[in-house]
Amino acid sequence: MKVKVCGTTSVRDAVLAADAGADALGFIFAPVSRRLVTPQAAREAGLSVGATVARVGVFLGQGLDEVLRVADAARLSAVQLHGPLSSLYVEGVAAYYPVLRVVRPAELAQAAHMWRTDPRVTLMLDAPEPGGGVPLDWAALKADFPAGAWLAGGLGPENVAQAIGVLGPAGVDAVSRLEARPGLKDAAAVRAFVQAARSTQASYPQ
Numbered sequence: 001m002k003v004k005v006c007g008t009t010s011v012r013d014a015v016l017a018a019d020a021g022a023d024a025l026g027f028i029f030a031p032v033s034r035r036l037v038t039p040q041a042a043r044e045a046g047l048s049v050g051a052t053v054a055r056v057g058v059f060l061g062q063g064l065d066e067v068l069r070v071a072d073a074a075r076l077s078a079v080q081l082h083g084p085l086s087s088l089y090v091e092g093v094a095a096y097y098p099v100l101r102v103v104r105p106a107e108l109a110q111a112a113h114m115w116r117t118d119p120r121v122t123l124m125l126d127a128p129e130p131g132g133g134v135p136l137d138w139a140a141l142k143a144d145f146p147a148g149a150w151l152a153g154g155l156g157p158e159n160v161a162q163a164i165g166v167l168g169p170a171g172v173d174a175v176s177r178l179e180a181r182p183g184l185k186d187a188a189a190v191r192a193f194v195q196a197a198r199s200t201q202a203s204y205p206q
């Protein structure tokens with residue numbers, strides 16, 4: 001199982017997450033976000049950690065040209081797409097980068113069907129408000145949660161083990177509950193989150 005620490009805005013926070021054992025760093029390029037980062041700052045932060053740590057760019061409702069331009073400038077290794085998007089758009093990004101396609105609970109079943117045979121696209125189930133820190137009702141989503149999907153939405157050190165126990169995601173992602181304030185990581189929370197996810201991974205029956 002993969003662990004992604006989202007909302008990275010600095011070298012300090014990139015190194016912190018990588019040292020804690022995160023598999024992936026998220027860099028948010030959606031203008032609405034309080035964790036907005038420039039492509040240059042993301043590039044610098046990404047270069048400060050080992051090449052084995054994935055660098056995921058997060059986008060919401062931005063044009064395909066912009067996504068590909070920022071991904072190149074920031075030296076991303078994957079792209080995370082939020083919002084209502086056509087399959088043509090998602091495929092346009094997937095032609096260049098592995099895609100984490102974010103869906104809300106109401107969209108999960110249809111998206112799981114649509115992307116089930118495309119190895120370039122991985123689904124991530126998230127709460128309706130991205131970066132809002134509100135957990136989903138995991139038990140209610142169990143029937144629709146597809147194998148290989150990731151989980152986000154209000155995850156933190158205190159509840160990630162329970163979420164993994166219920167849904168068995170292929171990856172987990174968090175931001176709000178890992179921060180001292182938006183855009184600045186809480187070192188203890190980041191370490192505890194990665195550790196809790198890792199120790200649960202060992203005991204979860206696949």
Ligand SMILES: O=C(O)c1ccccc1NCC(=O)[C@H](O)[C@H](O)COP(=O)(O)O
Nearest residue numbers: 006033130131132133153154174175176
């Ligand atoms: O976090 C944001 O500010 C944000 C804004 C716009 C689009 C996406 C955003 N975050 C993306 C993420 O992947 C978050 O980690 C995910 O939504 C979980 O957030 P949280 O519930 O706060 O852990």
